[in-house]
Amino acid sequence: MPSLNILQKMTNFAWGQYSDDVGKALIHLGAAGWFLSAAAQLFMIANNKNIDKKEKKFLIPQEISDGIINVVLYYTICQQIKSAGEKLLETGRIMTQNTHNVLMNMSINEMCNSRDFIKTLAEKFRFLELVVSPNPKKKLKKQNLTDFFNGAIKILKEENVPEAIKKNDLIKRVFEKYNTPELKSKQIEILETAQKSFNKYKNGVGVITAVSASVLACNLITPIARNITANYFQKNSIRKDNLKQPQKQLPVSEPVYSQPVSAVFNGFRI
DSSP, rough: OOOOHHHHHHHHHHHHHHTTOOOHHHHHHHHHHHHHHHHHHHHHHHHHHHHHHHHHHHHHHHHHHHHHHHHHHHHHHHHHHHHHHHHHTEEEEEEEEHHHHHHHHHOOOOOOOOOHHHHHHHHHHHHHTTOSSSSSOOOOOOOOHHHHHHHHHHHHHSOOOHHHHHHHHHHHHHHOOOOOHHHHHHHHHHHHHHHHHHHHHHHHHHHHHHHHHHHHIIIIIIIHHHHHHHHHHHHHHHHHHHHSSSOOOOOOOOSOOOOOOOOGGGGGGO
């Protein structure tokens, strides 16, 4: 039995990975379920004594290909659809009214479009390295609205803000109205509340897209791919069986009766 310390570490790891992204947890669990299902089916076929060895040679490769198709297509389709949904949220193409109001209250006059506002500020924060990847070995993932919230809160809290950022003309114009501790504190609270609301909304959209994508993958695309591969293996198995069978030689027909040729005719040959 594993110690409580190991269980606690596993629980903490799972919470850290999936607490803010339930959609990712659903996709990973679904892919793991497909993998375990394929492994169990393969084990059953390999150890079933009632199945002929000849049939096993056909069934085992087919089950392996089915398992690979199920896992790869399920994960790929679900992840792509979920990523597309998150991109719509991060770029501001889809947002709640509350998030829109917060952005518009901070926006300066020449940026009346909320999407342009968050994109411009997020790119500036990334360029000036105000927001950085938590893992130094990995490149920072482009998340406009998330980067905007993180960068704006950092500036208002004045946490490790480089001088280049403070002197940047665009950033100065956006944040110059928060010139007292009270205004800064109030805006920090507004941004943190908006960020929590956005994360919950993003989490919910991730769940919906993950479930929708799993339905699409499991009921439409994956069965078609499985049928194509099953048909391939079936035809390939039949072709190999035909090649292994000895070809029947047709008997050479010999004349039953042959009329002898007279020696007189030989004298007329030229």
